[in-house]
Amino acid sequence: MTDDQTYNGWKNYPTWCVNLWLSNDESLYAEAHDRVAWALHDSTDDTVRADVADALKTWVREDLAPDLGASFAADLLGYALDCIDWHEIADSWIESTVEA
DSSP states (O other): OOOOOOBTTBSSHHHHHHHHHHHHSHHHHHHHHHHHHHHHHHOOTTTHHHHHHHHHHHHIIIIISOOOOSSHHHHHHHHHHHHOOHHHHHHHHHHHHHHO
8 A cells, every 4th residue: 555645646635636626717717816926026136936836825715715604514624725835836826817
């Protein structure tokens, strides 16, 4: 048995899944692109990766994830969101935004 948790080239399933949704849904893609562009504009070279990761993480957690109250589903969603490698997602979006 292996401890490899990667999924389709990403750190894990939650990281892949969030990036997939942000990349493949037209309205989510446009909003993510705008948020990344804004973060890139307001960041320094030293903070750009962390700023983009924080912008995407905050948006997903506060605006996209439903408020499930205190529940079994909320605990599972919170766990999955905590497993996401936001820096890996940020790297991908920075690369695609700079290329555009």
